[in-house]
Every structure is written in C-alpha cells, then in structure tokens.
Amino acid sequence: MHWLHRLKSLVTDPPPEAVFEVSARGIAWSPTRHPQLQWTPIPEGALQVSPLENNMRDPEAFAAAVRAAAGNGEARSRRRRAALILPDFCARVAVLDFDSFPAEPEEQIQLVRFRVRRVVPFDIENAVVACYPQPRHDGSRRIDVVAAVVNMDVASHYEAPFRAAGLHCGFVTLSALAALSLPPAEEPFQASPRVVAKLSGDTLAVSLLEDARLRLFRCVQLGEDSLEEATAVLATTLAYAEDELGQRAAALQACGLGRDQLGWIPRWREEFRIPVCGVRGRLGEPSPFNAGLLGYLESLESA
Numbered sequence: 001m002h003w004l005h006r007l008k009s010l011v012t013d014p015p016p017e018a019v020f021e022v023s024a025r026g027i028a029w030s031p032t033r034h035p036q037l038q039w040t041p042i043p044e045g046a047l048q049v050s051p052l053e054n055n056m057r058d059p060e061a062f063a064a065a066v067r068a069a070a071g072n073g074e075a076r077s078r079r080r081r082a083a084l085i086l087p088d089f090c091a092r093v094a095v096l097d098f099d100s101f102p103a104e105p106e107e108q109i110q111l112v113r114f115r116v117r118r119v120v121p122f123d124i125e126n127a128v129v130a131c132y133p134q135p136r137h138d139g140s141r142r143i144d145v146v147a148a149v150v151n152m153d154v155a156s157h158y159e160a161p162f163r164a165a166g167l168h169c170g171f172v173t174l175s176a177l178a179a180l181s182l183p184p185a186e187e188p189f190q191a192s193p194r195v196v197a198k199l200s201g202d203t204l205a206v207s208l209l210e211d212a213r214l215r216l217f218r219c220v221q222l223g224e225d226s227l228e229e230a231t232a233v234l235a236t237t238l239a240y241a242e243d244e245l246g247q248r249a250a251a252l253q254a255c256g257l258g259r260d261q262l263g264w265i266p267r268w269r270e271e272f273r274i275p276v277c278g279v280r281g282r283l284g285e286p287s288p289f290n291a292g293l294l295g296y297l298e299s300l301e302s303a
Helices: 007-012 060-069 105-116 152-164 177-182 226-245 264-272 291-303
Strands: 018-022 026-031 038-041 080-086 092-098 127-135 143-151 167-172 193-200 203-210 213-221 252-253
Touching: 018 060, 018 291, 026 060, 026 193, 038 060, 060 167, 080 152, 080 177, 092 213, 105 127, 127 152, 127 226, 143 152, 143 213, 152 167, 152 177, 167 177, 167 213, 167 291, 177 193, 177 203, 177 291, 193 226, 203 226, 203 264, 213 226, 226 264, 252 264
Parallel strands: 018 080, 080 167, 193 252
Antiparallel strands: 018 026, 026 038, 092 143, 127 143, 193 203, 203 213
C-alpha cells in the first residue's frame, strides 16, 4: 500500500485502470482511460469514518457496494490495478520540518515514525506511514516532509473488499490531497500562497500551499455551528501563513460546498478580505463526495 501526496509523481508508471473514492455516503468511481463518473451508494450507517478503529459498521453492505462498483460481479480473468481514495478523517497528515533528512526510504520512515508517535491518536507501531520530502526554495537547508499516517486496522478494512473484488489498490491517498490537483474556478486564483478548504459532510480539510508545496494540513470535524467553526479554522490557518511564510495568503479556494453552504464564500470574502472562489473539474463540478476522484483524474490528464 503506497501513501503518496503528490499525484503527479505517480505517473512515471502507467495509470491504474480505475479509481475509487470512498465516503460515508457511497463510492464514486471512474475508469481512467475513458473517464465517466459513476456512483454506488452505501447504506446509511454502514461506514463511520474514524482514525481510531475499524470504520466498517456493516462490512457486508460495504463489500456489496465495492463489488457493484468493481463490476457488478462480472467474472474477471486477472486482477486489475486501481487507485483508492479514502475519507480525509480516517488518517492523519502532518508537515514536519527537519534540519536534514536521510536518503534511504527505510531511514526516512523510521525518523517520521519517531516524530509523529506523540501526535497521532493510535499506536504508531500498528500504522501505515509514508512521507514525501519537500526541499525549501528560500536558500535554507531545512526540509519540509509531508507525512501521512493511518491506523493499520483502518486501512486494511478499507482495502480488503477491493482486493476480494479482484482489484489491486497499488496507490492509496486521501480525498483532500487528491483534490489539490483541481484548478480554481477562476483563473486569477492560481496564486501563492493559497489555502484550499475542502468540506465533505461534517469534515473540513484545510491545506496551505506555497507554489506546489504543502506547508500545512489540518482536518477537523465540525459541530452544529459549522460555519463559525470552519471560519475559525481558516482564520488560524491564514495567521499561520502570515507568520511562517512572511506574507498573507493570496487566495482561498473552497471545495465541496453544497446548497446549505451557499453563504460561506461571501462570508469568507468579507471576513478575510482576500479573493475566494471554488474549484472545477473537467468532468463536472466537484461535490463533497467526489472531489478527490476528480482531482486524481485531473492529475492524469495534466501529466
């Protein structure tokens, strides 16, 4: 299982045949050669996203949805390669800074495990860990390392039904990270630094980007007063950008907002006094439950 955060680094190999994005509502999926968005619902309550324990509340219902999305039970003569995009809240992502970073992958993983063991809410020894070093371009020798960590019990229960359906998920990532490949809905918003806020149900994932580098990632579950909570998370993110990068964020991109959140963008424009816009995909408007899928397909197209 590979956890990579930069999708364009994947395309040195042929892309998988299909890509699947899992959410508590269902499975969004598409072939990669001739993309066509598809949707398979999951019964309500069958999947409950958490970083701590098995997310499957009804494993049989989830497995049936996977089989339907994988080909409706059609016989397959070979195992197909697939990309799997998981819900944001099932894992933890952190950007760590190092004075130096080893070149050997095994040493990198060991070092990252040591750094994150106190901040993840599960046993780091029972976790899948991946990392991606990002050298700084400011003349400093320091290196920012993106680390993705998921509880092995959580990851295995997501992957097993796909494997049973004849799919080899050689590439696994999170929805918010995949969605970073989506372009802004308005061209002037391709600015740096910028913040991307992605909403999926009650989960808000916020990314701070400086050019193509991820500088901060936060993922929180919102309560009843979701607009105020989301605004507070964005305010602290924008303050971090100004403190750490020495400049204000140039733009805010919003992804996954539904009809109930139509007033969020005008509120954020007034609150933060920066340009705010949505994102777009070649195959349609990104929704709270397929933005990662559309971002993944976008990365293949632009590679």
